[in-house]
Amino acid sequence: MSNLFIPNPKEAESIHILREVAAQFERPVLLFSGGKDSITLVRLAQKAFYPARIPFPLLHIDTGHNFPETIEFRDQLVAELGLELIVRNVQDSINQGKVTEERGRYASRNTLQTTTLLDAIEEFKFDACIGGARRDEEKARAKERVFSVRDDFGQWDEKNQRPELFDMLNGRIHQGQNVRVFPISNWTELDVWEYIKTEDIAIPSIYFAHKREVFFRDGMVWTANEHVYRESHEEVFEKMVRFRTVGDMTCTAAVLSDAETLDAVVAEIRDSTISERGARIDDKRSEAAMESRKKVGYF
Amino acid sequence: MTHNRKLIKIATAGSVDDGKSTLIGRLLYDTKSLTTDKLEAIEKTSRQRGFDYLDFSLATDGLIAEREQGITIDVAHIYFNTAKTNFVIADTPGHVEYTRNMVTGASTSQVAIILIDARKGVIEQTNRHFFISNLLRLGHVVVAINKMDLVNYDEDVFLKIKADFEVLVEKSDFKTDQITFIPISALKGENIAKHSELMPWYVGNTLLDHLEVLEPSDLHESTVARFPIQYVTRPRTEAFHDFRGFSGKLYGGSLKVGDEVTVLPSFTESKIKTIHFFDQEYSEALPGASITITLEDEVNISRGDMLVKSSELPKSEKQITATICQVNSKPLKVGDKYTLQHGINRVLAKVESIDSVIHTDFTGEVPAAQLKLNDIGKVNFRLSKSIHFDTYHDNKSNGRFILIDEGSYDTVGVGFID
Ligand SMILES: Nc1nc2c(ncn2[C@@H]2O[C@H](COP(=O)(O)OP(=O)(O)O)[C@@H](O)[C@H]2O)c(=O)[nH]1
Ligand SMILES: [Mg+2]
Numbered sequence A: 001m002s003n004l005f006i007p008n009p010k011e012a013e014s015i016h017i018l019r020e021v022a023a024q025f026e027r028p029v030l031l032f033s034g035g036k037d038s039i040t041l042v043r044l045a046q047k048a049f050y051p052a053r054i055p056f057p058l059l060h061i062d063t064g065h066n067f068p069e070t071i072e073f074r075d076q077l078v079a080e081l082g083l084e085l086i087v088r089n090v091q092d093s094i095n096q097g098k099v100t101e102e103r104g105r106y107a108s109r110n111t112l113q114t115t116t117l118l119d120a121i122e123e124f125k126f127d128a129c130i131g132g133a134r135r136d137e138e139k140a141r142a143k144e145r146v147f148s149v150r151d152d153f154g155q156w157d158e159k160n161q162r163p164e165l166f167d168m169l170n171g172r173i174h175q176g177q178n179v180r181v182f183p184i185s186n187w188t189e190l191d192v193w194e195y196i197k198t199e200d201i202a203i204p205s206i207y208f209a210h211k212r213e214v215f216f217r218d219g220m221v222w223t224a225n226e227h228v229y230r231e232s233h234e235e236v237f238e239k240m241v242r243f244r245t246v247g248d249m250t251c252t253a254a255v256l257s258d259a260e261t262l263d264a265v266v267a268e269i270r271d272s273t274i275s276e277r278g279a280r281i282d283d284k285r286s287e288a289a290m291e292s293r294k295k296v297g298y299f
Numbered sequence B: 001m002t003h004n005r006k007l008i009k010i011a012t013a014g015s016v017d018d019g020k021s022t023l024i025g026r027l028l029y030d031t032k033s034l035t036t037d038k039l040e041a042i043e044k045t046s047r048q049r050g051f052d053y054l055d056f057s058l059a060t061d062g063l064i065a066e067r068e069q070g071i072t073i074d075v076a077h078i079y080f081n082t083a084k085t086n087f088v089i090a091d092t093p094g095h096v097e098y099t100r101n102m103v104t105g106a107s108t109s110q111v112a113i114i115l116i117d118a119r120k121g122v123i124e125q126t127n128r129h130f131f132i133s134n135l136l137r138l139g140h141v142v143v144a145i146n147k148m149d150l151v152n153y154d155e156d157v158f159l160k161i162k163a164d165f166e167v168l169v170e171k172s173d174f175k176t177d178q179i180t181f182i183p184i185s186a187l188k189g190e191n192i193a194k195h196s197e198l199m200p201w202y203v204g205n206t207l208l209d210h211l212e213v214l215e216p217s218d219l220h221e222s223t224v225a226r227f228p229i230q231y232v233t234r235p236r237t238e239a240f241h242d243f244r245g246f247s248g249k250l251y252g253g254s255l256k257v258g259d260e261v262t263v264l265p266s267f268t269e270s271k272i273k274t275i276h277f278f279d280q281e282y283s284e285a286l287p288g289a290s291i292t293i294t295l296e297d298e299v300n301i302s303r304g305d306m307l308v309k310s311s312e313l314p315k316s317e318k319q320i321t322a323t324i325c326q327v328n329s330k331p332l333k334v335g336d337k338y339t340l341q342h343g344i345n346r347v348l349a350k351v352e353s354i355d356s357v358i359h360t361d362f363t364g365e366v367p368a369a370q371l372k373l374n375d376i377g378k379v380n381f382r383l384s385k386s387i388h389f390d391t392y393h394d395n396k397s398n399g400r401f402i403l404i405d406e407g408s409y410d411t412v413g414v415g416f417i418d
Helices: A009-024 A036-049 A068-081 A090-095 A113-124 A189-199 A262-271 A289-295 B020-030 B036-048 B064-069 B098-107 B124-135 B155-171 B207-213
Strands: A028-031 A058-062 A085-089 A128-130 A147-150 A178-181 A210-217 A220-223 A237-243 A254-256 B006-013 B076-081 B085-091 B111-117 B140-146 B179-183 B226-228 B231-233 B245-249 B260-264 B268-277 B280-282 B290-295 B306-309 B315-326 B337-342 B345-358 B376-389 B400-405 B411-417
Touching: A009 A036, A009 A128, A009 B231, A009 B245, A009 B290, A028 A036, A036 A068, A036 A189, A058 A068, A058 A090, A058 A113, A068 A085, A085 A090, A085 A113, A090 A113, A189 A262, A220 A254, B006 B020, B006 B098, B006 B124, B020 B076, B020 B085, B020 B111, B020 B207, B085 B098, B085 B207, B098 B124, B098 B315, B111 B124, B124 B155, B140 B155, B140 B207, B155 B179, B179 B207, B226 B245, B315 B345, B337 B376, B337 B411
Parallel strands: A028 A058, A028 A128, A058 A085, A128 A178, B006 B085, B006 B111, B111 B140, B140 B179
Antiparallel strands: A147 A178, A210 A220, A210 A237, A237 A254, B076 B085, B226 B306, B231 B245, B245 B290, B260 B268, B260 B306, B268 B280, B268 B290, B315 B376, B315 B411, B337 B345, B337 B400, B345 B376, B400 B411
């Protein structure tokens, strides 16, 4: 019997990174949002450690404004793979008076997540947080390292990053520092979708076209429900939509779409002329929105 | 996914304002990789600044400070694909910290595009960019002679620069077929994705066509197999009670079931029993694969050990000489102690002596007492334990290391073993 294993270079690189995390850190955690990127990370971690279990827990920072489909999916995945899941709630940070709920037209709990995340890191003494960010998402992300060192305050010092040479990863840190790790840094949105397709990975239903109550604002499609601020003149329609990224309802816009299957979604992404982040309401706030959030410890 | 598309990684090199960011923006634009929202942002900002053209450098200059000052500060990675190829481009900024940034950007690349301003020709910086390409032994170098629009698309200008550059090629280890010269205008899009009608005298490929015909197999070296063990996989579950797999990434050459192997540093011999990737078993794996291997015999192996074919042992020494590129502002001096990370394996290293600092223009070397930021020099180290290495020349993956500062834990240098 002869069967040759021909590696997929991006997959091999991501697995290499995940194994380095498991070997170099004492308390790694995988930041799980329920979105396609973190689901892809879970599959890569499965592959990296098979036949052993994934040697770190999942952490979900729940804004309380997540799509119910995402939460359902999360719980099912965790049960199926026998993973350990930690959930920390933004609502608790609000109740404790650590953060204040935003008000008005663009109110969102997206930025509030940072506090809850930093508290969770401190509570569990996590030294490495694995995230699904990709460099193609956004210009400030394009400068991000694979192992990105954060100080005690979770801050990113973009002008003073460690050089990363070849695939030699340096995860040595001081007490109190932690590292954000981005194993799929070099993947594009299309790479992720094509991978989900070839690997036949299950994803939450909201990625596929479905009927939903929506309204239109600033050229974007917003979910109409009690969590999203809407003015009385903003009319609600029922439309066929799907989501390209899955975050908090208050900052994730839908796109009009008839793509009900994975094939149709991949075809749509391939031909799309709008970037994934174009549907992120949080980024529209300003051109430098992401960089500012990252500096203070955002994902 | 990317299975049916090849992956080519490219680093750009050039002095400030030679047009690196513009070229990358242009490549994104011409391959329709700029989405409408990004393009609109570029149009808006270009208009605000009073330009009568689209400033494509805005597509890559991502940090607030970069946009304000119109410069690039840190290495950015940019992605685009054509029907046949996935490209990753490292945009490396060209000011003070240049050597550090180019070495970093080029370390993950197989190809360099060296930009030259047609008005300026080969300058000192060009020497340095090519020197680094040579030091890292990149597979291919494209010399893109840019801003041809500012020299009336004159063939003589192109030929003069090409001749000057060929003098450097002779001093390097590159063969002439590894170097390609293309006259372009990044701003106007000449010879980027379409043949320039303004330069009918140029009959070669456009830049994009040229990048497309490069084959990863020609760009990657093929040599002997090296398998550093990253992680020992022990499931301790009922189904895999006795499973003890050695996980890592395979470099250089392939490994097969039945291969006679030696484990370093113990020099224990065994045979490969199985090769796993996820839930499948394979009889052979190609380099680049992140796999898990089991052996016929019970061998004591831990992270940092290395598996090689018994007929292809590397060198094992406690004393090494390497070419170091210093990437930190704290200088490297005789007597300094560092953690040396060779692949994934860490040992302590002491600087015994510094032979020289090398001129990065192929003009030789001078004695030196220390290596400052951006210096490249020859350094002798004594190690706390033997490492099992090849020279960088023979086997890139097993001939390189990084130096980690014991105080700050920063990566302060990169080494290429002689
Ligand atoms: N005329 C002309 N100008 C160019 C060309 N390429 C770049 N430039 C201009 O040169 C300046 C510097 O370009 P930039 O891409 O920022 O250079 P970088 O520092 O190498 O990234 C900008 O004003 C560009 O518009 C070209 O082919 N022709
Ligand atoms: Mg630039």
